[in-house]
Amino acid sequence: MTLLEVDQLTLAYGRHLVVDLLDFALEKGSIGCLLGPSGCGKTTVLRAIAGFERVHGGSIRIGAEQVSGTGVHIPPERRRIGMVFQDYALFPHLTIRDNIGFGLHRADAGTRSRRVDAMLELVGLGPQAQRFPHELSGGQQQRVALARALAPAPDLLLMDEPFSNLDVELRERLSLEVRAILKETGTTAILVTHDQNEAFAVADVIGLMHDGALQQWDTPYNLYHKPVNRFVADFIGQGVLIPGRIIGENQVKIALGTLRSELPMDCGPLGICPPGSDVDVLLRPDDVVHDDASEQTAVVTNKAFRGADILYTLELDNGVKLLSLVPSHHNHALGERIGIRLNVDHVITFFEPARLPESELDS
Template sequence: MSHLELAGIDLAYGTQRVVRNLSMRLEKGSIGCLLGPSGCGKTTVLRSIAGFEQVSGGEIRLDGAVVSRQGQHVPPERRRIGMVFQDYALFPHLTVARNVGFGLRAMEREQRNGRVAELLRVVGLHDQGNKYPHELSGGQQQRVALARALAPRPSLLLLDEPFSNLDVELRERLSYEVRDIIKATQTTAILVTHDQNEAFAVADEIGIMHEGRIQQWDTPYNLYHRPVNRFVADFIGQGVFLPGRVISHHQVRVELGTLNSTIPVECCPGDDRCPGEECLVDVLLRPDDVVHDDSSEMKAEVVHKAFRGAEILYTLRLESGARALSLVPSHHNHAIGERIGIRLAVDHVVTFPGEHPPAARMQPQRREASITQ
């Protein structure tokens, strides 16, 4: 039995449906994430789990018990859910220790003080208990908010864009720290964010949301390498689509060569004619699929470069005029307009039904490379 289950929930504001028939499951001790652009409904889903919004359809279950359905609504204070807000919502007039212990007022003083001391050690603030929030950095305030949410031992922890107020470097470091803290306390948690780097750093499983629906609920690895549709493929990571022609159930030809896939290549949904002359697809190529190789006879022109420290992301123009991306160690510093050798190293062949007219899709090939998955 799942620790948290959303079964076909709908949420609406008046006549506007914000969430549509959304389902997901989260096992005990796992960290899930709702990831998507602004306005996709992810925060609304989080608020419905917390009990701040009522569903208009479907059910929300915690440990098998229904907490939300149409006509039945368990209030937030009875759900044993902790929440870390975007702005931390710390009490400025209380010390760090008293902030952490705010939800433990029913405990005996000695027991409460022991729990507060334990949580401050867990979040690395054992010597900051007597300070006030304004005396702490943003990262320290975020850890206080996390300790306060964890103090009552919630059944579920919800984190609403908890890193958005931090600078990029601190955000990255704290995302790993927060994951370690949640795992150390064996807490089940859900994070909401629009930043895929945060999602990848914190979550075990991620749901990509678009227009009130989860497009794919999966591991970070599968979202990147095995996206189920174009939206997920575009939203996660970087990449380009090259036109291709399916030449067998396990082979697809693109301008740069022939890709061999262990998974059957789908031409068109429900079309049993594959392969065929008009079986055209778009093939997803990630920057790590296009490898810089000085010894390769296959060349591409550098049209843009983005320096990233250890790596450079090159945008390359192919002979047909199509573009590809390649992530290259930064000691290979090539000039705009230079032609460099490339080869394909595709471990996951990802295709979608083609969206371009057949005449514009495939250029005559001058050479062919074979890539085996």
């Protein structure tokens, strides 16, 4: 069942178009994410869903009700939406218990008390109930903000960069905790972030935005392994685009050999790529495997130690550079030549690169 539907949404500030013809839908109980660089329009979309911004075109539906559209604007307080803000927005003069119960003023005292108790237990802050926000850590304050937003049982929860004020380690741990809490309560939620690690940790489905347009609305797995365009391929994860040429049905030749795809490769206006088409081929670091027994070699030009792994930048004899993620016990020096082979499960190609001489495809 679809709980949130955004249809042809257009938003602008004066004559400046911020969001253009945005479309996506979110199922009840799912966690969605709007991901993208600063200025792409993701927070403006969140504010429009909340009712803080009026739309210039299109519509927003929550459940069976249209809440935004031409001539329609349901105010925020009537949308049954919860909000978690970047700066927590807790009341400093209220205890944690009173902060969580703030939105339950219409409930009787007994119902309110039981609901607050349940929220405190849910976020693991029962012992801190009588403390004040300044007495808690950043992670604890964020859990209070989440409990306060969930206490009225909203139809939809909106989270605007909720972890950006936290250090990296706490951010990673809290993002997993928040996902577990949302799944336990069956809450439908939308997260806005510029951090793909947060998006991957929390969301079931992610919409990558760029310049006010939605580039791809898909699962984290598909965004990484099946990007629909170059922007998605570049923004999500790491990888390089290397030149290739279509040499037959579902086959593309690159400097490291021939790759075979399970699906036909798309060449845009040409449809399925005919033989001879020039393409760029996306290779992720996990596609390039270190193998001492391989006859194909590359030179280590850079390395980034990551604990369990090392991310190597490698250069082929023809100058093409690759990335390879290798277990860190394979510790090679800069300038060292190492054996490599490809292990590509998903062949991703993009049409219309600059045409290259045939010799540049040869290893």
